[in-house]
């Protein structure tokens with residue numbers, strides 16, 4: 055048996071999630087090289103757009119340098135549709151409130167701010183760890199003028215994006231779906247990335263498939279796809295010289311990156327399968343501990359991108375976090391994310407805290423976060439604040455992401471599991 059200080063660290067680090075290559079990627083990179091399509095035009099890009107749209111079940115995909123830029127163009131498209139073209143020096147969402155997922159990576163929210171919007175966060179539901187539809191309804195009561203919602207699927211486990219879409223329709227609001235973490239996941243047989251009026255997927259190095267970087271904007275509107283493609287290549291007008299009528303961006307995907315992505319797509323399902331095995335192994339092996347893993351919502355098939363756990367309230371030892379450090383007091387039979395993360399790290403494996411909710415971030419301290427029962431005025435990491443429950447802060451407090459790399463062997467995962475169990479002694 056392993057004891058905490060007897061476990062030998064892995065020789066090679068076990069990552070949270072790292073690129074898994076298969077060989078075909080190289081063929082498409084080489085093709086781009088040999089034919090000299092080494093820029094932002096070429097067959098690989100055309101193929102990525104075709105495959106991405108087909109896989110997601112939408113009409114059009116626009117290949118971009120990353121998912122953040124895709125989300126930016128989603129915000130710009132939505133903003134112009136809702137409020138008209140902004141004048142020079144203003145964003146398309148200038149001064150407008152936008153509802154956003156709260157417990158997510160900050161790339162969900164930044165693009166709202168790029169366009170001058172004011173994010174209002176919507177609390178997370180315990181049932182799915184995604185945006186709470188009841189809290190969203192509540193938010194529309196408080197702010198009936200809001201016309202845009204940005205929703206992210208957390209860790210590849212879809213929540214009730216169908217309900218979220220219904221609520222948006224009821225309030226004449228548009229929906230941007232940030233499916234960066236959820237490529238290949240489904241709800242009621244429908245792919246993530248096909249629920250929003252606009253959606254974005256990511257090929258970042260740690261995602262389920264990767265191009266080293268890259269992303270796609272997904273839409274069913276040819277006008278929107280054409281606009282996004284134009285904006286992404288410096289918004290050039292059709293003229294013999296560089297003619298400009300609106301602000302442009304340099305957001306197009308490289309044909310070399312597209313080659314990697316093209317080679318990865320045939321392996322998407324295989325990656326989902328191996329991530330699912332990792333999740334299920336954690337689930338079975340940790341079943342006697344006072345923990346829960348990412349919840350799976352009825353009707354969904356997750357892509358299992360990251361396996362995460364939450365420690366039950368009564369098995370948490372004391373833990374406090376400020377803006378950069380954490381401290382805990384060890385108690386017999388109890389533990390906390392900080393201790394487990396230290397233990398995982400001590401054997402040369404990588405874990406991570408749950409994405410810290412946006413309303414707890416210093417830069418959004420003054421922004422509202424709406425929970426089921428009203429506005430959360432939480433400016434600390436206490437998870438009950440002013441009588442309104444703060445689900446996101448609570449999940450952050452008690453949760454962590456486990457090593458979920460495709461290339462981790464069963465034996466390596468067994469050792470990680472053993473080390474986690476030891477923390478509860």
Ligand SMILES: *Cc1c(COP(=O)(O)O)cnc(C)c1O
Nearest residue numbers: 120121122159161162234256258
């Ligand atoms: C990774 C990620 C993004 C950003 O993707 P990039 O391709 O790195 O720009 C956006 N949203 C979420 C939820 C993510 O996890």
